[in-house]
Amino acid sequence: MMAIISRGFSGRRSAAVVKLPPGQYLTTDFPVLSAGPTPNVPLDNWQLTIDDGTKVLRKWDWESFRGLPNETFTVDLHCVTRWSKLGATWEGVSLDTLLAEVNTDASYAFVHSYGDYTTNLPLKDLLNQKAWIAFRFDGGELALEHGGPARLLVPHLYLWKSAKWIRRITLTHEDKPGFWEGLGYHNYGDPWREQRYWGE
Amino acid sequence: MWHVGTVVALNDETETVRTVRLKVSNWRSHVAGQHVDVRVTASDGYSAVRSYSIASAPNSDGHLELTIERLPEGEVSPYLTQEVEVGDRLELRGPIGGWFVWRNYQTEPVQLIGGGSGIVPLMAMIRSRASAGSSAPFRLLYSVREPSAVLYRDELHTLSNRDYPVTVSYAYTRAIPQGWPRPPGHIDASLIANTTWPSNLAPICYVCGPTSFVETIAGLLTACGHGTDKIRAERFGPTGEPQ
Incomplete structure (x- = not known):
């Protein structure tokens, strides 16, 4: 369908040429979107687990997690609510590092957060330097409302896939929708193909 | 995917907030708490999309109201709160959202x-x-x-x-x-x-x-x-x- 021209609307195009996924606009701040209250997990009780649905494959407490080799990386973030934030610098542990000693033939990952948020994605989207568990943002500790003490970051998918307050990753053979995926949002969520909602 | 809504009424709630009432054809009724995406397009094809909460109660006749606060630095809200007139058409998508909603069969406090x-x-x-x-x-x-x-x-x-x-x-x-x-x-x-x-x-x-x-x-x-x-x-x- 041809778009309807909005009489009197000219818009505010920024002079700088930046490449954004379709339907996104640039923001320089960092909006917060979560479905419920922000959980506060004391570092003494914090755990990160990788399991296969029945048995634990790997497990870290905060100290052993922070002892893992970490990386500083700069990525663009795209939220389904249409803002994009470019060039955000983070520190975190690559999922390649976390999954290095995990032997699995699973195809999917189901991610659980403190506060009971969940999301799902193909396991391959966590591998090959595409995903991290981040604990620092912009040179400081990761704020609670942004997912601290540690959150998943999968920047090539819409940001709801980057579960805040990550607690557990379950590797499975069958895909199953997480929180937003079960509420009408797209199962995969590629911003460049504008996969916002089911049926797109 | 995009529906055409015609502006049927405008109401200034305060100095900076306006309610836009729309009639949308083939619109599926919303649930209270949901939002819509609104797309506005300039004559050269440039378009911008923003999400706005629906203010009106669910209904089956294709009417909905958006109450929009004008943000001084905003790109779309000044247009929707100052330029739009009755009879103008906007493009809408939705309704969107299944979590921050209240369904009228809920009985708990x-x-x-x-x-x-x-x-x-x-x-x-x-x-x-x-x-x-x-x-x-x-x-x-x-x-x-x-x-x-x-x-x-x-x-x-x-x-x-x-x-x-x-x-x-x-x-x-x-x-x-x-x-x-x-x-x-x-x-x-x-x-x-x-x-x-x-x-x-x-x-x-x-x-x-x-x-x-x-x-x-x-x-x-x-x-x-x-x-x-x-x-x-x-x-x-x-x-x-x-x-």
Whole structure:
């Protein structure tokens, strides 16, 4: 369908040429979107687990997690609510590092957060330097409302896939929708193909 | 995917907030709390999309109202609150959202807490309850800068003075009406304790407003014993747009 021209609307195009996924606009701040209250997990009780649905494959407490080799990386973030934030610098542990000693033939990952948020994605989207568990943002500790003490970051998918307050990753053979995926949002969520909602 | 909505009425709620009433063909009715994407397109094809909460109650005749706050630095809200005229057409997609919603068959107590234009999706819930003739126990705590910034004041007054009323409490943060008993200030633990449902009634709490507001309120509610699974939040980013 041809778009309807909005009489009197000219818009505010920024002079700088930046490449954004379709339907996104640039923001320089960092909006917060979560479905419920922000959980506060004391570092003494914090755990990160990788399991296969029945048995634990790997497990870290905060100290052993922070002892893992970490990386500083700069990525663009795209939220389904249409803002994009470019060039955000983070520190975190690559999922390649976390999954290095995990032997699995699973195809999917189901991610659980403190506060009971969940999301799902193909396991391959966590591998090959595409995903991290981040604990620092912009040179400081990761704020609670942004997912601290540690959150998943999968920047090539819409940001709801980057579960805040990550607690557990379950590797499975069958895909199953997480929180937003079960509420009408797209199962995969590629911003460049504008996969916002089911049926797109 | 995109529906065409025709502007059928405009209503200035305050100096900076306008309600746009639209008639949309082939529109599936929304659920209170949902939002829509609105697309506006310039004559050279440039377009911008923003999300806005639906303010009106669900209905089957394709009408919906969006209450939009004009943000001085915004790209779309100044257009929708100042330029748009009755008869203009806008493109809409949705309704969107399945979490921050109230369905009119819900019967448990409901606590609504809104900050600023965060009242808008909560008003849709209040209107949905009224139009369905629901007697679900509703309370609203509405944090607003000053008396002149209150949205839907007369309608809220009417709905709080009828059978099965919605109990409405205000928190004025900068300026108070004459004779108001509480000095200007943000919602605090005592206001929560005095004006909202106690946690032993297990109300479902819908909290909507700017990020810092939602963070504060959710913290106060959990400190009062409300379960985190009973608190649903909708935050605006610091840009305020989209909701």
